[in-house]
Amino acid sequence: MKTTIDKTVGEIAAECNQGFRLKEVLSGNDIKVKTIAGTEDCKPGDLVFVSDAKQIKDVLARKPAAMVVAAAEAAKLGPQAETAIIASENPGVSYALMRQKYTDRDYTEGGFERIHPTAIIHESVKIPDDVKIGPYTVIERGAVIGKGVVLQSHVVIEFEAVIGEGTVIQHMSIVGFQCKIGKNCLILPHSVIGSEGFGYAQDENFHHYRIPQTGNVVIGDDVTIGALNAIDRATFTSTNFRDNVICDNICHTAHNCDIGENSILLTGWKMAGSSKTGKRVIASGDAMVKDHVSICDDVVLVHRAGVIADITEKGMYAQSPSQPMREYVKNFAAYQKLGDMAKEFKELKKQVAELMAAKGG
Structure with missing residues (x-):
């Protein structure tokens, strides 16, 4: 280093x-x-x-x-x-x-030869001269590996996946079949790009029937995916992470979602299927988004915001269900006074009862 x-x-x-x-x-x-x-x-x-x-x-x-x-x-x-x-x-x-x-980390400093002898690479895959492939990495049929790519140990690149120039994929991560990773991306350990989307049908007895998820995931350029992420492939088309998205550790984005460019998703982010964010959305820790919901540009989600309906105006939103920050602060202030309000109500109720009794007498 x-x-x-x-x-x-x-x-x-x-x-x-x-x-x-x-x-x-x-x-x-x-x-x-x-x-x-x-x-x-x-x-x-x-x-x-x-x-x-x-x-x-x-x-x-x-x-x-x-x-x-x-x-x-x-x-x-x-x-x-x-x-x-x-x-x-x-x-x-x-x-x-x-x-x-x-003073950055050099991802080629593992100490092994350029392509480790334990790596398994399908004969159809062309490896540029400056690519680094670590121990026990698997690259399947028809995958495309760009110049300057670094694949650390135990990485799996499934068939016909595309890895863009300069991208680094760290230990134990998987890029699913036909998924596309852009240029200069960083994927941290134990993440799965293109995992099976969570799609099932149920019969009258609530028996589950898997719906094949045969779309892909498309990751733009200059994207960071943290450790222990799962990004599900689309049912038919693509799950998208646009350019320059940064995603923290331990996050899940479901099938057919679309994350707008320059967005930030912090630890615990969860987005259900077919939802979409605009550009420059910031989601603080444990924010959650319901399926089939759209969030416009320049939204900030805080205090474990739970988005259950479209957000159409930029600004800061908090709590679950999510509400504009100004309303949240006002409501939270009122919530903190509920104990005193209950005592006052009890006293007022007593006084009203006494007045009614006196009037009746």
Whole structure:
């Protein structure tokens, strides 16, 4: 794994001139950078990224080699004697991209030869020269493997599946038959892409009859699928994860669902069949969506939201059944006062009874 940079600030700025959201170096082009560090443990020689302006003073006191901050904050700071100041349009994005470039994990570092001898690869499959295949991985008939793909140990690629360039599939994961994985995706261990959709018919005695699920799953580009995920194949067409979706660990998405691009699904996400999200939907932990429901763009689901009907207006929704955040906060505040309200009601009831008795007398 790469842990050191050993370049000057000027060299780093030149290498990251395009696409890294850096604007300019205010000072210190000749300062040497050893590695990238966090704001709380940085030291001389480190490159550090600061998104929160409140942390700048404390970080400077640690005297790192270089500090990346928002352009407006860089202008306030000006040149510094011991720390190079680098202005960025978005320090968080610069941090992510520069970590990938300089100190990311190398998924080819398993220590084995490029294609492990225990791997089982069907004779019809063409393996590009830069593909890495780990122990006991199985690739079935007609699968297509793109350039730069890494398949770690015990991965199964079923027949006619397609794996896009630069994608990494970690240990014990399965890509089902005819499913398609886009470019530069990351699939963490023990996930199943294209598992059998949960489709059954019942007779008058409630005996179950399996409905074959013969569609596929299509994963877009730059998608991350966490560990222990199950994404079911469609009944006829496709279950879709659009470009740049990130899905946390232990999530389930059922058959024929469609996840809009740039969405975030956190741990415990569950979506029943034939439901759909728009773009940039954020689902916090344990959010659940009923079948045949649509969620529009720019929705945030919090507090274990349970979506049982279409959401047609962007905003934040909470609780089950889901409700707009403003209503949820109001209702929850009222809920916390139910005990006091019950006492007041009991007292009022007593007073009314006394008044009625007095009136009758």
